[in-house]
Amino acid sequence: MISSLNSDRLVLNPLDLTYCTSEYLAWMNNPEVYRYLETGGDYKIEDLRKYLESVEANPFMLFWAIHIKETGKHIGNIKIDPVNKRHSLGEYGIMMGDSDEWGKGYAKEASNIVIDYCFRELRLRKITLGVVEDNSAALKLYRKLGFTIEGVYRDHGYYNGKLCNLIRMAIFNPIDAR
Numbered sequence: 001m002i003s004s005l006n007s008d009r010l011v012l013n014p015l016d017l018t019y020c021t022s023e024y025l026a027w028m029n030n031p032e033v034y035r036y037l038e039t040g041g042d043y044k045i046e047d048l049r050k051y052l053e054s055v056e057a058n059p060f061m062l063f064w065a066i067h068i069k070e071t072g073k074h075i076g077n078i079k080i081d082p083v084n085k086r087h088s089l090g091e092y093g094i095m096m097g098d099s100d101e102w103g104k105g106y107a108k109e110a111s112n113i114v115i116d117y118c119f120r121e122l123r124l125r126k127i128t129l130g131v132v133e134d135n136s137a138a139l140k141l142y143r144k145l146g147f148t149i150e151g152v153y154r155d156h157g158y159y160n161g162k163l164c165n166l167i168r169m170a171i172f173n174p175i176d177a178r
């Protein structure tokens with residue numbers, strides 16, 4: 001079981017079945033949110049329930065719901081999935097589902113807490129991610145967090161109606177954890 005994490009403006013709580021809500025479902029069906037994600041819309045409440053059950057059952061997945069501390073509002077999710085203990089790696093992903101809260105620095109703040117947790121507490125060596133090249137908001141965020149490009153998978157998949165490149169990025173633990 002993972003623990004809750006805190007920053008100035010945010011609380012991150014472990015994601016579980018209690019998050020099977022109409023708000024979360026609406027994010028999954030908002031084209032603005034899913035256009036560069038693997039989920040691809042047309043999501044049903046039963047799909048969400050099954051997914052959350054799989055999250056609860058998976059020990060190699062760390063998944064937090066992001067809340068604004070002051071109001072308690074759930075605004076997005078962040079995960080490390082999977083955690084690869086053998087190689088000391090983790091694959092990061094983020095979805096700020098509530099688009100009213102975009103551009104306020106919440107994704108950066110939540111990511112910094114999780115990256116710090118992975119490096120200090122879990123002593124992971126490296127965190128990796130994949131991002132569709134056209135997703136400029138996410139790319140900028142990742143560069144600001146300190147991720148650098150490791151490679152490009154050309155014409156890797158269809159997103160937002162077109163064939164896109166997928167960029168692979170990574171950040172290394174500055175504390176020598178090996």
Ligand SMILES: CC(C)(COP(=O)(O)OP(=O)(O)OC[C@H]1O[C@@H](n2cnc3c(N)ncnc32)[C@H](O)[C@@H]1OP(=O)(O)O)[C@@H](O)C(=O)NCCC(=O)NCCS
Binds near residue numbers: 037094097107137
């Ligand atoms: C991409 C996403 C996570 C950004 O969340 P956010 O809370 O708006 O991001 P922040 O406000 O923390 O922004 C952090 C940095 O990212 C950059 N950024 C964020 N949104 C941007 C946009 N629309 N255009 C350009 N840069 C942007 C900025 O440089 C910003 O840094 P700054 O404030 O120091 O200038 C969010 O839009 C999202 O979840 N989108 C849908 C799902 C998705 O695409 N997830 C990523 C899959 S790889």
